[in-house]
Amino acid sequence: MATSIQLRQLVKAYGDLEVIHSIDLDIDPGEFTVFVGPSGCGKSTLLRMIAGLEPITGGDLLIDSQRMNDVPAARRGIAMVFQSYALYPHMNVYQNLAFGLETAKTPKAEIQARVQRAAEILQIVPLLQRKPKQLSGGQRQRVAIGRAIVREPKIFLFDEPLSNLDAELRVQMRVEIAKLHNDLGNTMIYVTHDQVEAMTMADKIVVLRLGVIEQAGAPLELYNNPKNLFVAGFIGSPKMNFLTATEDGAGLKVAGATLNLPRAVAGATTLGIRPEHITLTQGSGIKIADLRVDLVENLGGQTVVYATTSDGQSVNIVLEGQAPVDLGSTVTAYADPARLHLFNANGDAI
């Protein structure tokens, strides 16, 4: 039975400086939750508070409904994978994996069995006698994950575990961690600043900014219904386009033209459209604006068009396939009205 986590009004302050502001969050048993946000948003701090590496200033941390605020890190039933891997350089891989079990005075035979099992899962059996310095980045990463696995924790925490790997390895390890989650079924919390990692791995994404949760939900929920400008801009790649909008009697005016929107627009000041939701042929969409094409990137599978409106706002467009768009030409952008996002002056979605 996997473990649930609840954060209730959780606060972290260093002296007078509050960095985590009264956070409420429920993580369901077996859920893969990703904390994502720009640097300094408090995602790592929040993870370390759950781990027991940072004291909690206020509120409650509940693991399986037990208050854990004052329980030492080692007794919270968690294991953590560090960004730096934090492998003990003077011990070989076997000793690194066994350290926690030896500390817990686990019988030798059981240590051996558990280390062997973890090593097999991660395919590092041939590396057991090596020192960390003799391993590649990817291998170290596996050992760091292995160290978490052998302890058979209730909860796995990952603190930006892939950020020291090169792009190819990162994708590979991403898949492996997701597979690991499927196999083990544990509750996992994963911190990253990479929204692609968040989108691909998470059951639930928690978007943080400046110590508060901007939005928490399933990846597609955040993608389809971002609650505010920040989430809309953070989730999705390339970024959502934001166009300044003004209300006139007839509707919403963007780049000098009034949109034919079939919905209420009261209070809207920003129109958001994802690059992949713009087309250059009318189809079922409505006209958004005429654009001048500044740059075209042909990626083969898709074409990225960088363009500007008549009043100088930039719009990026992602078109499927190899679209024939000429540099310097004028095109008309269309979009399905259901795919448009409206935001008020506070940045909240309407």
Place this chain on the structure above:
Amino acid sequence: MTARSLESGAPARERAASPSLWARIWQNDAPGYLFLLPWLIGFFGLTIGPIITSLYLSFTDFDLLTSPDWVGADNYIRMFTNDPKFWASMRVTMVFVIFSVPLKLAFALAVAMLLNRGMRGLPLYRALFYLPSLLGASVAIAILWRQIFARDGLVNDFLSIFGIVGPSWISSPQYSLWTLIILAVWQFGSPMIIFLAGLRQIPQDMYEAASLDGAGKWRQFVKITLPLLTPVVFFNAIIQTIEAFKSFTPAFIISGGTGNPINSTLFYTLYLYQEAFGFFRMGYASALAWVLLALVGVFTAFSFLTSKYWVHYDD
């Protein structure tokens, strides 16, 4: 003309046209050697020269006034077979090394770990704790030490508060060497600074990982701090041991140059000094010096040989 002379013809012409090899070396390198000269004079004149001379003298009988008489290995034979003072001084120095070095290192490490906890005013404490190392080997501190541990000194004043009548620490053979060991331990500053730098190199997340693994402070110290610090421990141990073997001033000052009471502070170097400048037995003193050098050399070589079994290098 043979092929050989054809080959050598071109360089010969070149040599004739350009300045000679020596002239070129002189032109290019002379300023460098000129700047090196003071050091070269010092190194060969004041270090290498006397070392080699002392090796020669150690096989002679030499009183500084008449020319040295070759006596073969007599000095060495006498030292090991017929010189109780040699063995006494060896024992004193060994006791001093065996106790003062580990104690000093342990103390230095303990204080370094305390300072490493990120306390306020760290630079001040660091400087204060380092101060004894700067002053320690000086004559003034040795004199001060003599006052502190004298019969009517500070230590006994303090003990008298509790009604204890302390002995004269420096003039009683049981305690005199220990006051010198304490004085040495008190100069823990320089190994402490090096330990502190070493501790700073250990990444914090190593400890965090260990604490998540359930390791308490002691296990973290034994399993992580100490192994990762072994290169620094190794360095400090070698330097401090060599220093301890060479220790001279405190014993000289506190015992007034005698090594008394009952040779209890007769450090090896002090005995060597007495032989050389008290009795002008330069030949014998030179032999003593070479035995000390050999001893330190053997110890250092042994340390390096064993280091691969206990010193963990990161890279």
